[in-house]
Amino acid sequence: MSDSAFGLGRTELHDLYRALCVTRAAEERLELLQKQGHVTGGVYRCLGQEAGAVGAAFALRRRTDGTGDMLCHTIRAAGALFLFGGELIDYFRQYMAKGTGPTRGREANVHWFDFDKGFVGPVSPLGTMIEIMAGMTLSFRLRGEERIGMVFYGDGASSTGAWHEGLNFAAVQRCPMILMVENNQWAFSTPTSKNTRVSSFTEKGPGYGIGAESVDGTDVLAVFDAVRRAANLVRSGEGTRMVELKYFRRRGHAQHDPQDYVDPAEIRKWEKKDPLDLYRARLLEKEWASEAELVAIEQDAFDSCRVAAEEAIGEPYPDGPDAVTDVYTDVSTPHPWTRADSPDPTLA
Ligand SMILES: Cc1ncc(C[n+]2csc(CCOP(=O)(O)OP(=O)(O)O)c2C)c(N)n1
Ligand SMILES: [Mg+2]
Numbered sequence: 001m002s003d004s005a006f007g008l009g010r011t012e013l014h015d016l017y018r019a020l021c022v023t024r025a026a027e028e029r030l031e032l033l034q035k036q037g038h039v040t041g042g043v044y045r046c047l048g049q050e051a052g053a054v055g056a057a058f059a060l061r062r063r064t065d066g067t068g069d070m071l072c073h074t075i076r077a078a079g080a081l082f083l084f085g086g087e088l089i090d091y092f093r094q095y096m097a098k099g100t101g102p103t104r105g106r107e108a109n110v111h112w113f114d115f116d117k118g119f120v121g122p123v124s125p126l127g128t129m130i131e132i133m134a135g136m137t138l139s140f141r142l143r144g145e146e147r148i149g150m151v152f153y154g155d156g157a158s159s160t161g162a163w164h165e166g167l168n169f170a171a172v173q174r175c176p177m178i179l180m181v182e183n184n185q186w187a188f189s190t191p192t193s194k195n196t197r198v199s200s201f202t203e204k205g206p207g208y209g210i211g212a213e214s215v216d217g218t219d220v221l222a223v224f225d226a227v228r229r230a231a232n233l234v235r236s237g238e239g240t241r242m243v244e245l246k247y248f249r250r251r252g253h254a255q256h257d258p259q260d261y262v263d264p265a266e267i268r269k270w271e272k273k274d275p276l277d278l279y280r281a282r283l284l285e286k287e288w289a290s291e292a293e294l295v296a297i298e299q300d301a302f303d304s305c306r307v308a309a310e311e312a313i314g315e316p317y318p319d320g321p322d323a324v325t326d327v328y329t330d331v332s333t334p335h336p337w338t339r340a341d342s343p344d345p346t347l348a
Pocket of ligand 1: 076124125126127153154155156157158160182184186187188249253
C-alpha cells in the first residue's frame, strides 16, 4: 500500500473521512429508528464495507445537472449514494416509508434515483442493473459524451444469468462502465465458495475480455486509487472494467438475520480491519488531520444524521389513494382488488 495521498489535498482527504463517518452514523441511526419502531422494512448494514462505496464514488465525476457520471448503488453502498448527493433526510424517509420520501412510501429502502445528481436506484432482481447500466453507458458512448457509469453488485449476484449476460454485452459494446464487485464473502447465508470456484472475481474478467483488479475494500485510499485508474481507462475508450472489493460482511444479511452460520472468530478478525479506524489512524499518523479536526467531522456526521432522522420522523405517511397514483393511467377505473362485485369465476 502506497503512503502517498494519491494527489488528494487535505480538504479532499477530510471529505473522504466525512463520507465514511456519515455512512456509519446514518446506519447506526437507522438501527436506532428500527428499535424505536419507526422503520417499516429491514435494515441492511454495510458495516466494514463503507470504504468500498465511498472510495469508488469519490473517484467519479459528480455533478448535479445531469452531466456527470452515473452510479447504481446497492443496499451496501449507501456511502456512494450520499456522495452523489442523496440527501440524508430522503434516506430516512425511505426507510420509514414516509409520504414525503422520494418513492412516497412505496418502497422502504434504497431504490430511489435522481438522474440530475447521477444516481439510479437498483432494481431488485440481482444482476439486472448491469444490463440497465450497460444500456445507459452505451448511450454515453454513442453520443460521444465523456460520462461513465458504475454499478455495484455483491458476490452472490455475480452468479445470476443477468450478471453474465449484462457483463458480456457491456464488454462487447465497450460500454464505458465499471462493475464493482462487492465481495463480502456472503450472499445471505451462502458463502462465496458455494457461489463460485474462482478465488477472486477478477479471474472472470478475462473470460469477457475485460480488465479487472482486486483491491482491499477496507482501505479507502486504495479503493479510490484503483477506481480512479479504472475510470481513466474506461473514459479513454477502453470500455468496461471490473474492480473487486475484498472485505467481509460483519453483520447479518439484514438486522433480522442473526448470522449464526458465520464463525464469530472470523467476525472478530475483520473488526480489527475496520475501515474508519484504519483511515482515521492513517490521517493522524501522516498528519493529514488533527485529532480536533477528526472529532469535529465525527460530531458533524452524528448531528446531521440525528437532525435529518428527527425531521423525517415528524413527517406524514402517504395517503392511501396515493398508492395507485402513477400506477394506472386511468385512475377513475376501479382497481381489481377494490371492486365491489365478485370476480367472474368463469374467467379463473
Ligand atoms: C435474482 C434474485 N435472486 C434472489 C434475490 C434475493 N436476494 C436479495 S439480496 C440477496 C443476497 C445477495 O448477496 P450478494 O450479492 O453477495 O450481496 P450482499 O447482500 O452480500 O451485499 C438475495 C439472495 C434477488 N433479489 N434477486
Ligand atoms: Mg455478498
